[in-house]
Amino acid sequence: MAAKPSIPKGTRDFGPEQMVRRNYIFDTIRQVFNRYGYQPIETPAMENLSTLLGKYGDEGDKLLFKILNSGDFIDKVDANKLKPGNSNAIALDISEKGLRYDLTVPFARFVVQNQNDITFPFKRYQIQPVWRADRPQKGRYREFYQCDVDVIGSNSLLNETELALIINEVFEKLKIRTILKLNNRKILSGIAEVIGESQRLTDITVAIDKIEKIGLEAVNNELRSKGVAEDAIVKLQPIITLSGTNTEKLDTLKGVLAMSETGLRGITEMEEILGYIAENGSLTTTIEIDLSLARGLNYYTGAIFEVKAADTEMGSICGGGRYDDLTGIFGLKNVSGVGVSFGADRIYDVMLQLNLFPESLLASTQVMFANFGNKEAAYCLKAIRALRDSGISTELYPDAAKMKKQFDYANGHKIKFVVIAGDNEVKENLLSVKNMETGQQTTIAYSQISNYISENI
RNA sequence: GUGGAUGUAGCUCAGUUGGUUAGAGCAUCAGAUUGUGGUUCUGAGGGUCGCCGGUUCGAACCCGGUCUUCCACCCCA
Secondary structure, three states: OOOOOOOOOOOOOHHHHHHHHHHHHHHHHHHHHOOOOOEEEOOEEEHHHHHHHOOOOHHHOOOOOOOOOOHHOOOOOOHHOOOOOOOHHOOOOOOEEEOOOOHHOOOOHHHHHHHHHOOOOEEEEEEEEOOOOOOOOOEEOOOEEEEEEEOOOOOOOOOHHHHHHHHHHHHHHHHOOOEEEEEHHHHHHHHHHHHOOEEEEEEEEHHHOOOHHHHHHHHHHHHHOOOHHHHHHHHHHHHOOOOHHHHHHHHHHHHHHHHHHHHHHHHHHHHHHHHHHOOOOOOEEEEEEEEOOOOOOOOOOEEEEEEEOOOOOOOOOEEEEEEOOOOOHOOOOOOEEEEEEEHHHHHHHHHOOOOOOHHHHHHHOOOOEEEOOHHHHHHHHHHHHHHHHHOEEEEEEOOOHHHHHHHHHHHHHHOOOOEEOOOOOOOOOOOEEEEOOOEEEEEEHHHHHHHHHHOOO
């Protein structure tokens, strides 16, 4: 009578095949992070709501999963507030913990809390799930993994450069063609400042972003409807239509931002980062200045990164930026950090779509021994142990099933070698080895099994 | 959170104006083949038609609700 079991909307189970592929992504990312000298940390799935609230804007606060207090939580609520439609007002009375929304804010909290034990600059990475009460869509889940790398306690633009190289290296290893979009909060501030619309920075950025989709005239109309002054819109034209190479874009911007100290500083930063990156030689990732990149505008103060897969329509698969004062909210001033976050689940979706996972991932076992019965199986055990000892993953089919079934199993698991040991082999102290890819079968001396497999694998 | 689609076997999908025991391909299992797979042939199992309710003599089909997945907006990995 039990109802069909299910899992919450936007969450997923991962079977063996998916886990092998996910681990391939995580291992690749972790390996690159380690190579650049970043150290791992983990933080709890839940944080105090006071840590989380107000860090992601109103929109972000709405997307936080809140955890109900233990005990008779309703008992402590003011009776006057307990009425229908008043959920928001009592939310904080019945909940003091929430699931983490990203890894950056918990990291900031971690740094402040452990500041006396940390040697700065602190380079850390963190690979854990985060939760958002968003409406799920393709590539958008309510539980998903982020892989964050940050360096905190250093203002050097070499850090931005390093992150760009990490991004390049990760996606090169995963064979995903990518475009790394770069922007800088200081340039955006400069633009708003120059046209006298500093308070409408977000509206302007959002509008510029739509140029491809809706065209210049529609963008200008949208700016007007947002209340941007007419002469400001005129000044904005060269920026909205900004195009060309990165150098050309920066040249145009220099002209427009000549009167803004902040804006010019942003340009200098951008040039410095691009210069360092150029010193590293050619990258597989295309780097492109994109002023419409407005992500995380709330706390980013310098460089802003976003990575898109070149060959799919998937949203961004990696993003981040520089934040000068993230730990300030938790009481540690003047500590600047910069970091990016890889979206493992979207990377998975992209790789699946583009068929980029190596076939070999699915082959967990290299050699399978067919089972002809108890006596024959026992005969195989020493050979199996020898193979395992030499690092070859080996299994013995557990039942004396029909050969067809055993061979089907080997095929299904993409096992390359099947070892056959029936009556004939046992009598002569031999083993027959069949290569499932070529169909060739060879009979060898029992003691030669490790050597034979090692040589032919 | 707003608006719009979707759901039939493990998977991909048929299913007539509402009319008896809801079908196909692939996959699975069994047999042809008691020591040899990926090809072939034969057969079998597997579905409360997402769930709940309503209309009707009768619902996979019509209506309402609900859940899931997906799309647009918002936002974002």
